[in-house]
Amino acid sequence: MELKQHYDIAIVGYGPTGVTLANLLVKQGLNVLVLEREPQILQLPRAIRFDAECMRVFQTIGVAEKLQKELVPGPGMKFVDAEGNLLITWERPTQKGIHQWSSAYRIHQPDLEATLREHVERHPLLTLKLRHEVYKIDEQPEQCTLFFENLANGTLHQATAKFVVGCDGARSLIRRLIGTTFEDLNLHSRWLVVDFIVKNNSNDLGDYSIQFCDPQRPMSYIKGTGQRLRWEIMVMPEDDVQKLTQTETIWQLLSAYIQPENAEIERAAVYTFHALLAKQWYKDRLIIAGDAAHQTPPFMGQGMAAGIRDAANLAWKLKQMVSDDQHSDLIESYHSERISHVKEFIEGAVSFGKIIQNYCGDHEYQQQVSQLKNFITPTPKLGKGFIQQTEEINGQIAPQFILAQQQLSDDVAGYHFCLFVLPEFQSEIEELELHELEHFTIIYANCPEIMQWLRENHTHAILIRPDRYIFGKASSQQSIEQLIKATHLYDVITH
Structure with missing residues (x-):
C-alpha cells in the first residue's frame, strides 16, 4: 500500500x-x-x-x-380516477416565489x-x-x-x-x-419504470404529472426535459415480472397513451419503492x-x-x-x-402512494382524498437542534430577497451566517464590531420586503444559518449581541 x-x-x-x-x-x-x-x-x-x-x-x-x-419549471401534479375524474390537484407555481426560484424543476x-x-x-x-x-x-x-x-x-x-x-x-x-x-414507514411496492424519447407531440398529456388511480392498473405520467417522458406502471399480483420489461408488453400496457411510431424506449426496469428511515x-x-x-x-x-x-x-x-x-x-x-x-416528506409520499395504489372509492378512501384535495407543498421546520427553540419562526427556511442592483440576498450572504437587521440598529452593530467576525455577513433592511418580514415577525434582527434556515431573532427580550453569543460559534467581542 x-x-x-x-x-x-x-x-x-x-x-x-x-x-x-x-x-x-x-x-x-x-x-x-x-x-x-x-x-x-x-x-x-x-x-x-x-x-x-x-x-x-x-x-x-x-x-x-x-x-x-437545462431546466424546465414543472407546474405540479393531478390525481384522476379510472374514469378521468379529478381527485387531487397539487399546484406548484412556475413563477418565482419566496425563494426567487420556481417551486419545482424538471x-x-x-x-x-x-x-x-x-x-x-x-x-x-x-x-x-x-x-x-x-x-x-x-x-x-x-x-x-x-x-x-x-x-x-x-x-x-x-x-x-x-x-x-x-x-x-x-x-x-x-x-x-x-x-x-x-424505521419502516409502511410502503413497499414494485413498479415498472419506463423512460421514453418521444419523436413528436402526439402523446403529450401536458406539463402536469398525472397519477392514474385505477385499481386495475395504477400508473403515473411524468414529463421530463426536452423529448423525455416517463411512465411508471404498478406491478400487479398476476404479472409475470420477466415479461413485464419486454418491449411488446410495454407497448401493450400503454397502448392508450403512447405508440411505437411516436417514441422509443430509453430504458425499462422494475423497481421496488421503499419508505425507510x-x-x-x-x-x-x-x-x-x-x-x-x-x-x-x-x-x-x-x-x-x-x-x-x-x-x-x-x-x-x-x-x-x-x-x-x-x-x-x-x-x-x-x-x-x-x-x-x-x-414528513416520506409520510406525504406514502399517503399519496396509498391513494394511487389502493383506489377503492369507499368512505375511508374518500376521506383521505378529501384531506389532500388541494394539496400544498409542505415546508417543514427543522427538528430540534442548532436553532433557538423559543420562537415559531426559528428553524424555518428563510425567504430570499432581491436587494439593490438586483442582487439576490443569498449571493450577498455567501455560504455564511447572515444577520438581517433594521438600519436603525447600525450603530449597535458597529459597537459590537460584528463586521470583523469571519464568515459572517450583515444585510441591512434597506428594501421594503425585508423591513416587512422583520416587522411581521416582531423583531429588529433575524440570524440566518449558512443553509438558509433561521437560527433565531433579536427582540425586546434579546439583544443582537445575545443572539450572536447563542450560536457559540464565534469569539464573543467584549468591550
Whole structure:
C-alpha cells in the first residue's frame, strides 16, 4: 500500500448528494477525498425533479446560471380516477416565489450531475478517485483510516480523514458500519419504470404529472426535459415480472397513451419503492446522507431533493467540526434536524402512494382524498437542534430577497451566517464590531420586503444559518449581541 494521504473529509459515493456535499465543503476551504466505485456518471434518467430550496443550494455552489439552461419549471401534479375524474390537484407555481426560484424543476439527472462535477473538479482541494471501492474503515479517536481498492488494477490504498460521510446509496457500507436499523414507514411496492424519447407531440398529456388511480392498473405520467417522458406502471399480483420489461408488453400496457411510431424506449426496469428511515445517521466520525439515510417512494418527487438538503445542512457543520472538535453537538443536530424534516416528506409520499395504489372509492378512501384535495407543498421546520427553540419562526427556511442592483440576498450572504437587521440598529452593530467576525455577513433592511418580514415577525434582527434556515431573532427580550453569543460559534467581542 502507498503512503496514506490525510484529508479533512472523505466522501464515499459521488451521486447527487455526494457531489453537492463536495462542492459545499471545498467552497469552505476543506480538503476533500471522494471515492466512487463507478467509472463515470450513469447515463440513464433517474431523479427527474427537484424544488426551489435545492435550487438555492445550487445557487450557493455557483451553478444556478448554468443549470437554468437545462431546466424546465414543472407546474405540479393531478390525481384522476379510472374514469378521468379529478381527485387531487397539487399546484406548484412556475413563477418565482419566496425563494426567487420556481417551486419545482424538471431535470435529467445525468446533466445535473455533470454540471456539479464539472464545477467541483476544477478545485485544487478535491481529490477524486473513480473506480475505487472502500472495503474497510478503522476508527481512531482523532480520525478514520479508509482502506480502498482501485477496481481498474486491483491495487490497495489507504487514506485518513477526520470524518467520513457515506453518500453511498441504499446499500450503504457506511450505514452498516454505523450499525443502525430502519424505521419502516409502511410502503413497499414494485413498479415498472419506463423512460421514453418521444419523436413528436402526439402523446403529450401536458406539463402536469398525472397519477392514474385505477385499481386495475395504477400508473403515473411524468414529463421530463426536452423529448423525455416517463411512465411508471404498478406491478400487479398476476404479472409475470420477466415479461413485464419486454418491449411488446410495454407497448401493450400503454397502448392508450403512447405508440411505437411516436417514441422509443430509453430504458425499462422494475423497481421496488421503499419508505425507510435510518434510526441513527452518525456514530463518532462516521455519517450518512441521502439514500444511505432515507428512502422515499417517488410520489412527491422528493428523493433526490432530500439528499441535497442533507448536504446543505451538514456541510457548514463539518467545517466547524474540523476547525473545533469540541462542537460535537453539531453532528447530533444534523441528525435531529433532518430526520423529522425528511420524515414528513416520506409520510406525504406514502399517503399519496396509498391513494394511487389502493383506489377503492369507499368512505375511508374518500376521506383521505378529501384531506389532500388541494394539496400544498409542505415546508417543514427543522427538528430540534442548532436553532433557538423559543420562537415559531426559528428553524424555518428563510425567504430570499432581491436587494439593490438586483442582487439576490443569498449571493450577498455567501455560504455564511447572515444577520438581517433594521438600519436603525447600525450603530449597535458597529459597537459590537460584528463586521470583523469571519464568515459572517450583515444585510441591512434597506428594501421594503425585508423591513416587512422583520416587522411581521416582531423583531429588529433575524440570524440566518449558512443553509438558509433561521437560527433565531433579536427582540425586546434579546439583544443582537445575545443572539450572536447563542450560536457559540464565534469569539464573543467584549468591550
